[in-house]
Amino acid sequence: MAMNINKPLFAAAALMVLTACSSDDSPIEPTVERVPVRLGYITIDATETRAAQHLNEGTFDAGERIMVRISNTGAENWTNYTYTTDDNGDMVAPDPCPYYPEGGQHIDIAAYLPATAGTSFTVAADQIADEDYKASELLFATVTDLAKQDEAVELAFTHKMAKMCVNVTAGDGVNSIKGISVLNVRPTVSFNQATGEVGEATGEPISIAMSNNGAAVIPAQTIDGDILAIETDKGTAVFVANDIVFEAGYRYTANITVNLQAVGTTTAITNWTSTGAVTVNPVVSVASDAPAGVVAVDLGLSVKWANMNIGATEETGNGTYFAWGETTDKTYFYYSWDTYAWCRENGDHHLLTKYCPTNYQNYWFDQSGRIPADNKLTLDLGDDAARASWGGNWRMPTYDEWKELITQCTWTWEWGQLNSSGNTTGVRVTGKNGNSIFLPASGKLINNYRETFEIGTYEKGYYWTSSVGGNPSFGTPSPYFAHCATIDGRYQKVFSVVYKHYYFDVYDENRCYGCTVRAVMP
Numbered sequence: 001m002a003m004n005i006n007k008p009l010f011a012a013a014a015l016m017v018l019t020a021c022s023s024d025d026s027p028i029e030p031t032v033e034r035v036p037v038r039l040g041y042i043t044i045d046a047t048e049t050r051a052a053q054h055l056n057e058g059t060f061d062a063g064e065r066i067m068v069r070i071s072n073t074g075a076e077n078w079t080n081y082t083y084t085t086d087d088n089g090d091m092v093a094p095d096p097c098p099y100y101p102e103g104g105q106h107i108d109i110a111a112y113l114p115a116t117a118g119t120s121f122t123v124a125a126d127q128i129a130d131e132d133y134k135a136s137e138l139l140f141a142t143v144t145d146l147a148k149q150d151e152a153v154e155l156a157f158t159h160k161m162a163k164m165c166v167n168v169t170a171g172d173g174v175n176s177i178k179g180i181s182v183l184n185v186r187p188t189v190s191f192n193q194a195t196g197e198v199g200e201a202t203g204e205p206i207s208i209a210m211s212n213n214g215a216a217v218i219p220a221q222t223i224d225g226d227i228l229a230i231e232t233d234k235g236t237a238v239f240v241a242n243d244i245v246f247e248a249g250y251r252y253t254a255n256i257t258v259n260l261q262a263v264g265t266t267t268a269i270t271n272w273t274s275t276g277a278v279t280v281n282p283v284v285s286v287a288s289d290a291p292a293g294v295v296a297v298d299l300g301l302s303v304k305w306a307n308m309n310i311g312a313t314e315e316t317g318n319g320t321y322f323a324w325g326e327t328t329d330k331t332y333f334y335y336s337w338d339t340y341a342w343c344r345e346n347g348d349h350h351l352l353t354k355y356c357p358t359n360y361q362n363y364w365f366d367q368s369g370r371i372p373a374d375n376k377l378t379l380d381l382g383d384d385a386a387r388a389s390w391g392g393n394w395r396m397p398t399y400d401e402w403k404e405l406i407t408q409c410t411w412t413w414e415w416g417q418l419n420s421s422g423n424t425t426g427v428r429v430t431g432k433n434g435n436s437i438f439l440p441a442s443g444k445l446i447n448n449y450r451e452t453f454e455i456g457t458y459e460k461g462y463y464w465t466s467s468v469g470g471n472p473s474f475g476t477p478s479p480y481f482a483h484c485a486t487i488d489g490r491y492q493k494v495f496s497v498v499y500k501h502y503y504f505d506v507y508d509e510n511r512c513y514g515c516t517v518r519a520v521m522p
Contacts, residue, residue, distance in 0.1 A: 037070065037098040037107070039083070039091055040152040060089040061134075067115035069193060070098050073106040073145050078194065082115050100148040109143045110194050111155050121198075122188040123161065123217055126209045133211045137161055140196035160191070160198045161217040162246035165253040166210060168230055173260025179231040180210040182218060183238075189219045198248065220248040226266070230258050237262040261292045290390040296521050299431030301404050303397070303520040307437055310389045310517040316416075316424050318442035320389070321514030324464055324482040325355060325379055327388035330514065335445045340512035355379075355468055355511075356479040377477055379466040386519035393521040399467035401520060402485040402506050405429060413489045414438075415459075425459050427487050437518075439463065439487055445514030459489035462515040469508035484509035 060066075066083040081098050083091045100107060114135055123136035141155035168177045185208050190199035201219035207229070210216045223246065228239040237258050246252060291313060296304035311320025311329075320329050326341050337343055337350040344351055355376045379396060381387045386394045397405075409429045416424025426440040444462040462484050469481025485506050509515060 034102070035100045035148050035150065036093075037100060037109070038150070038152040039068065039093070039109075039111075040154055060085045060091075062087045062089065064113060064134075065115035066091060066111055066113040067117070067193075068098070069110045071108050071194075072101055073108050078110075083111075104148070106145050106147050108194075109146060109153065109155070110140070110196065111142070111157070112138065112140045112191075112193065112196070113157075114138075117191055117193070119191055119193065120188060121160075121191045122203070123185070123208065123219065125187070125206050127211050127216050128209050130211065133215065133217065136217045138191065138198070142196055158196075159249040160189075160196065162220050162248055163215065163217050163251040164210075164246065165213075165215045165251060166228065166230075167214055167253070167255045169255075169257045170232065171257040171259035174232045174234050174258055174263070176233045177230060177258070178233065180214055181229045181231075182208045182210060182216050183226045183229055184223050185218045186221055187219065218246060220246055222246070228254070228256075230256065232258055232263060234260060235263040237264070238266045240266055261290065261294065264292070267293050267295060290392065290394065294390070297435050297437050298433065299405070299409060299429070299435050299437070300433040301401075301408060301431065303401055303522060305397075305405070305429075305437050306386075306394070306519040306521075309440070309442065310386055310519055315438045316426070316440050318440060319516050320385075321445045322385045322464065322517055323514060324484075324509075324511040325383045327383065327385050330445075334447065335512055335514040336447050337512045342511070352479055354383075357468070357477045377468045384466060385464070385517045389517075390519060394519040395521070396464060396466040396517055397485075397520045399465045399483045399506060402463070402465050402483070406485075406505065408432070413459075415489075425489070426461060427489075439518065441487060441489065442516045444509070444516075461487040462509060462513075463487075463518050464509075464515050465506065469511075478508060480511060481508035482511045483507070484515055 062085055064085045066085070068081045068083055069078040070081065071078045079098070081094050083093060086092050114137075117138060121138055124132045127133040127136055138160040139157040140160050141157045143153055143155065146153065164182060166180050168180060170177055184205040186201035186203050187206050187208075188203040189201055192198075198219070201221040208216045208218065222243055223241065224243045225240055226238055227241045227244065230237045230239070239256070239262075293308070293313065295307045297307050298304050308315045308317060309319030310322075312318065321335070322329060323335055323340055330339060338345070340350070342352060342354040344353060354374060357375050357377065378398065381395065384396050386396045409431050412428045412430070414424070414426060414428050416426075424440070426438055426442075428436055428438055430436040439461055441459045441461040443460055463486075465483040465485060467483045468477045468479055469483050470477035470479075483506050486509075
């Protein structure tokens with residue numbers, strides 16, 4: 001989803017000046033003391049227009065009604081005047097028109113549209129038609145302590161609602177998009193007709209059908225949970241977001257590609273960024289073997305990271321445990337050298353049969369079968385659990401890609417529930433672009449049991465890289481080990497301090513142990 005706007009929805013453009021209180025049909029007899037209040041307004045930037053995505057190109061439409069309220073400064077009594085717009089979008093004064101008071105009394109002006117807005121304002125649930133969309137928009141302008149003048153008074157209208165635009169593309173397995181709805185919107189606000197102040201959004205949450213141009217206006221509010229329903233020819237895809245704040249006067253744009261995998265499921269939009277200016281990257285097309293809900297999240301790094309573990313169905317799921325270089329889990333969770341695919345027993349030793357560098361050939365590598373050292377330091381794709389499970393361009397991250405994730409992102413430990421199937425305890429990893437993924441404290445499996453020291457008791461997680469272990473800085477690989485990214489929250493919890501290198505870094509782990517896999521793609 002693309003959006004790089006970080007400014008208010010309205011920008012000043014050309015000044016449209018109205019010669020108020022004059023018409024051929026109703027001539028006005030001027031007097032010395034009576035000076036008409038002449039009004040003009042600041043038009044709206046055509047690229048950030050108030051109606052749908054491309055309506056009202058720089059002006060109001062013909063036939064719109066604008067309420068103008070005028071009061072002597074300091075007084076509490078207001079006189080209402082309903083202005084209309086002509087074919088050019090210019091404001092036309094009513095008859096009789098407003099005049100400045102006699103003498104030196106100053107005035108206050110408040111203007112808003114739609115003119116029918118009361119002390120309570122509710123957006124429409126159906127904003128498909130342009131007129132229904134515009135009826136849901138609330139614009140307000142005010143000028144205070146204004147002295148008598150002959151020049152036109154500039155009314156600078158501003159948004160009192162937030163605007164949401166959604167551009168949807170039919171992706172893999174989807175032929176057409178039939179409709180878009182914004183979900184869980186509280187539709188009503190209080191409205192002060194004198195000051196323009198708008199209250200907190202209230203009312204039972206409703207679904208709002210977006211315009212044919214993919215836009216809707218909503219009161220400023222925070223939406224947590226289901227936020228978009230996109231109807232396709234294959235069914236409806238629902239998208240969720242966490243505590244997204246919509247502010248009045250800002251436009252929020254989401255560009256989403258809906259693939260067949262998203263239909264009938266709920267998919268997290270994990271990459272909303274800063275308030276008032278959001279970037280939602282397209283949901284990346286995933287292989288048909290990947291489960292529904294899998295998203296490749298752009299963290300601003302060299303690769304995109306999956307939003308859940310291989311074998312999981314949600315971001316907090318532990319997923320499947322793999323020995324390094326194997327593509328299936330173990331029967332009865334028996335993870336040891338006795339069951340490891342890439343070694344064989346020779347007396348008191350387990351000799352490696354694949355992924356062994358030349359410098360360890362004499363001791364670590366199986367010579368009895370005359371298998372030469374292969375000097376492989378990175379997994380073949382045929383032995384990559386991510387590629388075997390999800391296909392497409394998915395694969396296991398390298399040592400360098402895990403180190404990039406650690407050093408280029410912000411890591412925040414989150415405490416939650418621990419169990420054998422999923423954890424809300426783990427690390428929230430946030431990129432510089434504001435997008436994030438969650439790594440649950442999924443632990444590891446050793447021998448023929450789920451080691452209680454690592455799963456469901458202590459707060460640790462182990463994630464395989466695709467790289468053979470050892471010290472890459474000195475070029476000394478250790479073939480019995482593979483590099484494993486480790487998260488460990490125990491030190492932070494016990495000592496109430498953060499030792500970064502204690503609870504997330506890349507270490508060596510025995511290749512035969514069962515650890516989880518987080519996939520990446522280009």
